[in-house]
Structures are given as structure tokens and as C-alpha cells.
Amino acid sequence: MRILIVEDDVRLASALKHILEENHYLVDMVHDGEEGLTYAQYDAYDVIILDVMLPKRDGFSVATELRRRAINTPILLLTARDTVPDKITGLDSGADDYMTKPFAPAELLAHLRALTRRQGEVIFEKLTAGDLSLALASHDLSCTTTNKTIHLSHKEFELAKVFLTNPGHVVSKDTLIEKVWGIDSNAEDNNVEAYVSFLRKKIRFLGSACTIETLRKTGYRLDIGNNAEQDANTQS
Numbered sequence: 001m002r003i004l005i006v007e008d009d010v011r012l013a014s015a016l017k018h019i020l021e022e023n024h025y026l027v028d029m030v031h032d033g034e035e036g037l038t039y040a041q042y043d044a045y046d047v048i049i050l051d052v053m054l055p056k057r058d059g060f061s062v063a064t065e066l067r068r069r070a071i072n073t074p075i076l077l078l079t080a081r082d083t084v085p086d087k088i089t090g091l092d093s094g095a096d097d098y099m100t101k102p103f104a105p106a107e108l109l110a111h112l113r114a115l116t117r118r119q120g121e122v123i124f125e126k127l128t129a130g131d132l133s134l135a136l137a138s139h140d141l142s143c144t145t146t147n148k149t150i151h152l153s154h155k156e157f158e159l160a161k162v163f164l165t166n167p168g169h170v171v172s173k174d175t176l177i178e179k180v181w182g183i184d185s186n187a188e189d190n191n192v193e194a195y196v197s198f199l200r201k202k203i204r205f206l207g208s209a210c211t212i213e214t215l216r217k218t219g220y221r222l223d224i225g226n227n228a229e230q231d232a233n234t235q236s
Helices: 010-022 033-042 059-068 084-092 105-119 154-165 173-181 189-206
Strands: 002-006 026-030 047-051 075-079 097-100 126-129 132-135 140-143 148-151 211-215 219-223
Touching: 002 010, 002 033, 010 026, 010 105, 026 033, 033 047, 033 059, 033 154, 033 173, 047 059, 047 105, 059 075, 075 105, 097 105, 126 154, 132 154, 140 189, 148 189, 154 173, 154 189, 154 219, 173 189, 173 219, 189 211
Parallel strands: 002 026, 002 047, 047 075, 075 097
Antiparallel strands: 126 132, 132 140, 140 148, 211 219
């Protein structure tokens, strides 16, 4: 089960990450609202733990924007304020649950269990964009037009997840390095270029109408095949 922690207190965030990993959760951790919003859009999480008082963008705003974008991942808000109006604001923004700091680890784990039970079976098993479908468990990429399927390597799979969750949107190389290789990795632009090339070849093998466009000095974009013409700055 994957959890995203969005908390600007680095020590608290690290402590939460440690608690969750000890209980067999997979955890990503970021420290401001803008980065939290980016992570929540680009990946599939089972729960988002979201602090209210964040730099760049507060937790209420992040929750509201996620719901506006039809991202229905359960959100657990954390705050030092326990007044009723604050709780109402949080729940009205789209959060599913609310915890007041400080709290015991057992309380946090109980809230997470309740949220995932409430989520029931509504856990994404695949991502789709255009005629492409990515199975999250098996790492198989399929084309619904040709009924062909091909298995992706781990890095190809992580790239495909980013593109299929953001069809038509430009994704920078820096974002891909951060999401696929990790914030602390030594990966460079040529690593991204190589794996995008591998993924392109597999998409072509499938006979999909989708293409990964390269936008010079900007990044990449998954075109799902609805555009009559490619951007003038795109190279195949």
C-alpha cells in the first residue's frame, strides 16, 4: 500500500515515514503544497497524509484542487488546530478524515486502516489513456486497438505511469528523473532519453495510435492520437 506524506516539518515527516515503513507501507515524502499536488497527480497512492499549514500552497487548497481534477485518493488532513470551523473547512475542501497534532502512532495507523477500508475495492488496477492500458500489478502495457500486450521493465513501467496519468500534458525531464529514478539519484537527461526511446519502441510494437512527443527545451507529452497534426517543435 502506497502513502504520500505532505508535511513541511521535516523531522515529523521523517518520523511518520519511519512508522509507516515499519508497518509495511510504501512511502513518498514531500515538504510543500505545490510538490505535494504534483506527486498526487503523477502517481497512484492509496492515502495522502496532508498537513494543513504548508509553504507555497496550504493543505485545504491542495485537497480542493485534487478533487477538482477528479483525483479521489483518500486524504487524511493533519493540523495543530482543532477548532470546529477548521475541521469543517478541511472536510468541505475534500478531505476524508482529520487528525489533530500531536497524536500517537497507533491512532495514525487506525485512521489509515479506516480510510483504506472505506475505500473498499476502489483501488486502481490499471491506467488507461487513448488506446493504451497499463496493468499496475503485472507491468504489462496493452493496446485495445490491436489487442497486443508487451511487458515493461521497471523503469519503462514507471515512465509509462507518469505519461498515462498525464495524457496531453507536458512532463519535464526533471520531473521524470524525480519520479522514476528518485530525488537523490544521479540520473541525467541521457538516462531519460534512453528509456523514453525504449518505451516508444514498445508503443510502436503494440500498434498504438498514442505517441510520446519530444518538445524541445520543455520535455515530453503523451499524444493519445486525437491531434490532427503534431506540434511544430516535436521530433519523433
